[in-house]
Amino acid sequence: MEISDIIQDLFQGVTTLFTGHHRELINTLRVPTPVKVSNVQIADASGVIGGGLSGGGGVPQSHIYRCPMSHEAWLHRITITSPGASPKAPLTTGQVMLVGQTSGEVIAFLPISGAIAPVQIVEGRLSAPHLNAGETVIVLADSLPANTALRFDLQIGLVTGISEYTPRLYNPDSSNGAIRVYD
DSSP: OOHHHHHHHHHHHHHHHHHSSOHHHHHHHTOOOOEEEEEEEEOOTTSOBTTHHHHOSOOGGGEEEEOOTTOEEEEEEEEEEOTTOOSSSOBOSSEEEEEETTTOOEEEEEOBTTBSBSEEEEOOTTTSOEEOTTOEEEEEEESOOTTOEEEEEEEEEEEOOOOTTOSGGGOTTOBTTBOOOOO
16 A cells, blocks of 8 residues: 555545534534633522522522523533532531523532532533523522522533534435434
8 A cells, every 4th residue: 555545545534534424523523612600699587599499480589590592501510609618617508409490400409418518510511401592590599597608600511503504404414304313
């Protein structure tokens, strides 16, 4: 085999990698930089945020993030801290639930291992909680010490979902507009 044949095979392989049936690699490479959001919620004198777990619904003040209408969002990392709470002396009193307001999906429920704060919840790219376009994350909490402040730091991956193959019938990998599934 000559050097020119090896170079031609290499070039063909790289071309196929980026133009063939390997769009998953391109999608992985195009993942946008995560957005970081911080929000502080303060419990009232009764130790309640957002109407509490039994009150449900949440009040506008308990909203910690709203997904833009032009995107979908994945919550990859949720960090909850509180002034005065440390890993050696965590906040262990009360219960907290993060909920996707539109879908009603429970995103996180605390305490984890007895701790409310500090806590860090990390999820992978495909297993992270998902927010639909325009969906809001709310905090519901009760039984916290009076006037407790909780800081929520979120690392969010936003995806537009629009590609050069929108609408689907223009996708060269589809037949009659249906999505083609690879094994």
